[in-house]
Amino acid sequence: MKYRLATFTAVFGVILGLAAAPVVAAPDEAIYVVGTPVRVAIAADGTAYLGNYDQGGGVFVVPAGATGAARTISTGGHPTTGLALGPDGTLYVATADDAGHNIVGVVPAGGTTTERTIPVSAGLHPLAAGPDGTVYVANPAGNTVSVIAPNGTAVDRTIKVGAGPAEVAVTKDGTAYVTSQTAGTVSVVPAGAAAVSKTIELLSDTGTSEEPHGIAAGPDGTVYVANIKSGDIAVIEPDADTVSERIFVEGGPQDVAIAEDGSLYVTSLLTQKLSVIRPHATEVAGSMTTDGGPGHLAVAPDGSVIVLSPGSGATGGSVSRFSAAALAAASQGSTAATPAASSAAPAAAPAGEAAAQPSSGSWNSLPAVAGGVAALVVGGAAWILVNGRRRKAWLAAGASQAGSGL
Template identity: 25%
Template structure:
């Protein structure tokens, strides 16, 4: 159903746990069901398909479009990397380090997929043929979380428990950049249209920007308890992010102001867009090719914010 520019799609029963979301090469919106052990697809006409992975407790978490026309995702609980074709055929590959807890994943500039290992303080690389290489981080207990390809040909990831952002080259060289605000606990990260990396701090209630040289700027949210989780960059320079603790979708303008008009009809509050209904708990977020914003909600839904819409 639609409400003031927000479309809601029921994609799963309560407890299935929509979590990661990505737009596939087929135009479908693909998502993980972390508690049900499934991958789902939302079609343009609103129909939903769900694909079991043969392991209900595998914990599919973050999903991304791969360079081979398939979707790739992490299986956090059984420590594997999954792959699913657009026809729903799924396979998976084991991670060499036991109990690694693979979590974030992104397509790299080298034609491979790169992923984080929450429990092992490592960054992994997997080829489309399933060959895995692991690179250790220079500190323990860092809890590497989400990862993205940067504009400099390297990979960038958040170190949630180390209060830092790390850069790793395709050759495995790692540099760590500490963040100025204690307790920021960064999770989501994305490459912005301005040539920098943008991240959100779930502990600090802020959006941050880090240049490829490691210079950091921070933009506190109006609601510091909103617990921002994931972030995605739009071609127009806007940064869209989920406020997991507040049931909102936020936006940061390129000049560091939250909110602001896209056009005359885009009249929104500066501190985020309230999602209709209780218990939203938005997690993953992605941009569609038409400029629409998609987010996965814990309560069993995907939402779509239409480009140029107004939100209450």
């Protein structure tokens, strides 16, 4: 009940935010989809994979620079709840259905269909892949992370973490960092380990969770955590036991991505902005208005950033591409009001689209910003609650507090 109340509170905040948001679109930078985009992964060649949480599920495959999907990878009609790309281009797709049948599908690089499936526990599952192909599956309902070995056909081991695991990031040495939004912790799992080696607390002075949600690992092993409630990015140095510094980001930052040069990009649902933080900087350099309530994001090889807004489209969500040039301009101090994408495809939109996902236990069950920042439900989760109660029974089983990422 606690999580359900928090989620509804967050949804109302999202509704208010969307109502006040300016309608901004740059059609030449829009990726048109029809559905609920909530997860995104970008391959080394720039191909973007967009997970669809809407009815019919699937993963839209968008070639580099394209404004629509070239094809769709089927998920058997089930919504996508997690997405990750392995180092060899293998795509891992988590799906779930109302009956509690949950799997991670394995799609070979360039493949058009699932080659094999791996059963996982019931619930919504954010995914992350390590440099050796190890896959980490967050289980919000069980407060655990399952590990699938490279080329594995079943879960190899399951590791206990803090309450409400939301997202996972893996460093280049294979160490996995897991944010637990309810507990207010980051769990550290060394490569090959069967248990957490240490836990880093992200708690307020009163002992409540700062709502750590999105997480990203930099090229040098530094880890960045988006804290919804405390409104900052926590910086964790390699092998550190505590947070070394904080970078303030307004609007309840919920997801973060990092480029190879160390630039940070942060989405904030309440302010509906994409913030830019320069490498090694301690403050936001500039921001850009997003199209609706932004959720997950990813950095492409050409330096552009794709941002998902699961509930902002007329018939679903929207996907925006922010060019490297626009991001550079924003980082010089100018606040751009031209996001790179628009809402669901109009009649003339490119064919062959798809959508994405939300989550129910972290991102996938996006912990709602309890108390002060009550609106940080991931765009996907909020969209589902507002526009589609058809899956409410399943979401309730996912146990979580707020959303964004699916």
